[in-house]
Every structure is written in C-alpha cells, then in structure tokens.
Amino acid sequence: MAPALVLGAYALLVATVGAHVLRRSQWPERAPRLGILAWQALSSSVLASVVLAGLSLALPVWSHDVQLARLLDTCVALLRDQYAAPGGAMAASAGIGIAALVAGRLAYCLGRTAWVVTSGRSAQRSRLALLARRDPERDVLILEHDACAAYCVPGRGGRVVITTATLEALDDAQLAAVLHHERAHLRGRHHLVIQLSSALRAAFPFVPAFAWGEAEVERLTEMMADDAAVQHADGLTLATALVRLAGGAAPAGALGAGGQTALARVRRLATPARPLGKIRRLATLACVAAVALVPIALTVGPALSAMSADYCPITFPV
Amino acid sequence: MDRLWAWDRPALVREVLEDLQRDRKIAYTTVMTVMENLHRKGILSRERHGRAYRYTPERTREEHTAAMMEEVLATSADRSATLMHFVQNIDRSELAALGALLDEIRDPKKTKQGR
Numbered sequence: 001m002a003p004a005l006v007l008g009a010y011a012l013l014v015a016t017v018g019a020h021v022l023r024r025s026q027w028p029e030r031a032p033r034l035g036i037l038a039w040q041a042l043s044s045s046v047l048a049s050v051v052l053a054g055l056s057l058a059l060p061v062w063s064h065d066v067q068l069a070r071l072l073d074t075c076v077a078l079l080r081d082q083y084a085a086p087g088g089a090m091a092a093s094a095g096i097g098i099a100a101l102v103a104g105r106l107a108y109c110l111g112r113t114a115w116v117v118t119s120g121r122s123a124q125r126s127r128l129a130l131l132a133r134r135d136p137e138r139d140v141l142i143l144e145h146d147a148c149a150a151y152c153v154p155g156r157g158g159r160v161v162i163t164t165a166t167l168e169a170l171d172d173a174q175l176a177a178v179l180h181h182e183r184a185h186l187r188g189r190h191h192l193v194i195q196l197s198s199a200l201r202a203a204f205p206f207v208p209a210f211a212w213g214e215a216e217v218e219r220l221t222e223m224m225a226d227d228a229a230v231q232h233a234d235g236l237t238l239a240t241a242l243v244r245l246a247g248g249a250a251p252a253g254a255l256g257a258g259g260q261t262a263l264a265r266v267r268r269l270a271t272p273a274r275p276l277g278k279i280r281r282l283a284t285l286a287c288v289a290a291v292a293l294v295p296i297a298l299t300v301g302p303a304l305s306a307m308s309a310d311y312c313p314i315t316f317p318v
Numbered sequence: 319m320d321r322l323w324a325w326d327r328p329a330l331v332r333e334v335l336e337d338l339q340r341d342r343k344i345a346y347t348t349v350m351t352v353m354e355n356l357h358r359k360g361i362l363s364r365e366r367h368g369r370a371y372r373y374t375p376e377r378t379r380e381e382h383t384a385a386m387m388e389e390v391l392a393t394s395a396d397r398s399a400t401l402m403h404f405v406q407n408i409d410r411s412e413l414a415a416l417g418a419l420l421d422e423i424r425d426p427k428k429t430k431q432g433r
Binding site: 116117120121124127130131143144145147149150151152153154163178181182185190191194195198236239240241242243245246247259260261262263266267270271 | 361391399
C-alpha cells in the first residue's frame with residue numbers, strides 16, 4: 001500500500017504546492033515554450049500519479065504477478081508484500097476503479113473538446129466562405145463589420161480573419177504585426193496545446209491546478225506568438241495594435257478576463273525581459289522531466305527494491 | 319451569394335449561371351446544386367416561377383455578418399481554442415489601465431511631468 005499512499009501524497013503536493021509555485025514564478029514569461037512544457041509536465045504528473053496509485057493497489061491480485069516476479073528474479077510473496085493493502089481484493093477493485101475513472105474521464109473530455117472545436121471551426125469556415133472576401137496581397141480574410149476583430153481559425157486550412165473596422169483602426173505596420181502574430185499561432189499549432197489544457201480543466205474542474213494551467217498556457221501561447229511577430233515587426237508597434245484593438249472590440253462587461261493578459265503582454269513587448277540563460281534553461285528542463293517521471297519511479301521503486309532482496313518471506317500453511 | 323446580394327431581387331438559377339459564366343466555366347447543375355444547398359441551409363428562400371424557382375437571400379450580408387460577429391466576439395473569452403483572438407474583450411477599467419500603460423511606455427518623461 002505504501003506506493004499508492006506515496007503516489008497520492010505526491011499528486012496532492014504537486015497539484016497544490018507545485019502548481020502554486022509555478023503560477024507565481026516569473027521565468028515562464030522569459031521562456032514561454034518551456035513554461036508551457038512545465039505546466040504540461042505538472043498536469044500529467046498529477047494524473048499519472050493518481051492512475052498509477054490505483055493500479056499499484058491492484059498489483060497484489062494481478063494474475064500475472066508470478067511472471068513479473070520471475071522477471072525481476074524475486075519471489076511473488078515479497079513482491080506482493082511491497083504493494084499489499086489492507087482489504088486486499090476490495091482495495092484492488094477500488095484502485096482499478098479509480099484508475100479507470102480518471103483515464104476514462106480524461107479520454108472522454110479530450111474527445112469531446114476535439115469534437116466541439118472541430119465542428120465550430122468547420123461552421124466558421126463555411127460562413128467565412130460566404131461572407132468574407134479574401135485579400136490576396138496580405139493573405140487574410142476581411143469581413144465588413146464596424147467592430148474591430150482579429151482572429152485566426154486554426155486547424156485544417158488555417159485562416160486569419162479581420163474586420164473592416166480593424167483595417168481602419170490600424171496602420172500598415174500595426175496590421176502586419178498583428179498578422180504575423182496570428183500566423184505564428186497557425187504555424188506553431190498552438191491550438192493543440194490549448195485544447196489539451198482546456199480538456200483537462202473540463203475533465204477535473206475541482207482541481208485548481210488545471211484551471212490555473214489553462215489560463216497560464218493561454219497566456220504563454222499569446223506571448224509565444226508575440227515573440228514570433230517581434231522578429232518581423234517592432235514590439236511597440238505590436239503593443240499599440242494590441243491596445244487599439246482591445247479598445248475597438250465591443251465591451252465585454254463580465255466576460256472580460258483578458259485584461260490581465262493584455263497588460264502583461266504590453267509590458268513584455270515594451271521592455272523585453274532577457275531570455276532565460278542556457279544553464280537555467282537546462283536546469284529547468286531537468287526539473288520538468290523529473291516531475292514527469294517521479295510517478296513512474298514511485299510505482300516501480302518497490303518492485304525494484306524487491307529485486308535486490310536476497311530472502312523470501314516464508315509463510316507456513318496453518 | 320455576391321450576385322444575389324448585389325441584385326437585391328429574386329433570381330433564377332439561369333440568371334446567376336449566366337452572370338458567373340462571364341468569369342469562368344461553370345455548369346448549370348453545379349449552380350443549381352449550390353443554390354439548392356443554400357436553400358436547405360436556410361440562407362436562401364425560394365418561390366415558384368413557372369417551372370423553375372426564384373431565389374432570394376434570407377438576410378442581407380450585413381445581417382449575416384453581424385450575427386456571425388456576435389457569436390465570434392462572444393467566444394473571445396472561451397478558452398477552448400475554436401478560434402484564437404488576437405486580444406480578448408476587456409472591460410472599460412482595464413482598457414483605461416492599458417491605455418495609460420502604453421502612454422507611459424511611449425513617453426515616460428511626459429507622463430511623469432503630468433503628475
């Protein structure tokens with residue numbers, strides 16, 4: 001039972017303290033890609049821990065544990081001993097149940113999110129075909145509308161869309177910067193990363209870490225696209241475009257959650273932070289990999305320690 | 319649809335076909351199928367005209383676009399990435415803060431003097 005308990009405790013620790021620490025860190029803004037990876041590692045670590053905890057409770061009653069014991073060159077009794085839990089079969093059933101529930105729920109939400117966004121995008125594309133005109137020079141679709149908007153439709157045949165109001169609100173340089181930003185989203189397939197974090201939050205809404213992860217990943221992908229745009233355009237130009245378009249859109253009232261992200265982006269564009277140094281980058285990557293791999297280590301650890309034992313508990317039949 | 323919106327009157331498939339054929343080669347059946355599909359989707363309405371139908375757009379281009387933009391802008395806060403907006407809708411107070419920040423960045427001396 002020890003592995004299951006340790007894994008459960010680890011999941012709790014990472015989902016609470018770990019997520020809190022990551023959320024408060026400043027370094028992701030300096031290395032957005034790495035930041036996103038960190039959030040993904042954190043989330044997968046939490047989920048893997050829960051699933052593996054459940055499965056480890058089932059090991060003592062697993063019918064193939066004899067083969068596993070032979071493989072590890074240890075005795076079955078010792079192996080079972082490492083993973084045994086009070087309640088035996090009941091604990092095993094509960095374990096398998098939890099593992100199946102978590103994995104199933106995740107799979108369902110991933111599928112559902114994919115379906116919703118795919119059909120939404122498909123509907124968008126057919127309406128755009130009907131209503132928008134294409135500007136071949138700028139390679140963008142233009143909608144005649146008096147509210148500012150600029151967005152891209154990711155997925156198959158990605159398209160960038162703007163309104164005529166946007167054309168009027170921005171000058172050539174600002175528009176070019178915005179288009180670079182949107183195209184960076186399409187090239188980098190950022191929608192996949194966002195879909196993943198969104199599905200996680202939908203699957204387990206009671207885990208704050210996943211909601212934080214979703215918000216952070218969204219923020220960081222915008223910053224990644226800003227970084228890509230800044231390679232072709234001036235940072236201040238992009239920042240100005242950001243402010244102009246934020247003002248031009250219909251006021252959202254309660255929906256407006258984008259203010260904080262917009263402020264952070266403008267600050268970041270105006271005074272770019274030094275990118276993360278190579279050593280620090282590698283160290284962070286190592287930590288991220290460690291966090292992702294700990295659940296596996298915690299699960300197989302007891303089995304491996306059973307390998308190194310050179311005795312076998314003997315039980316006499318009563 | 320461009321033709322139908324521009325003419326602003328009920329039109330036969332033949333009339334649309336003839337106009338399209340001025341730009342490119344296209345078959346009667348193609349135009350007919352597309353217009354029938356648009357009718358099925360509720361974008362065009364039709365009335366009998368002898369043996370053929372006359373089609374009219376249900377909504378003007380502006381109404382269509384407005385309806386679509388309403389939905390698009392509503393998804394601005396949606397995080398599932400159906401669309402990816404350049405900037406999300408933000409409320410007035412945050413907009414003011416954003417404008418102030420940009421002013422400060424552009425002209426730090428000016429802003430400090432103003433205080």
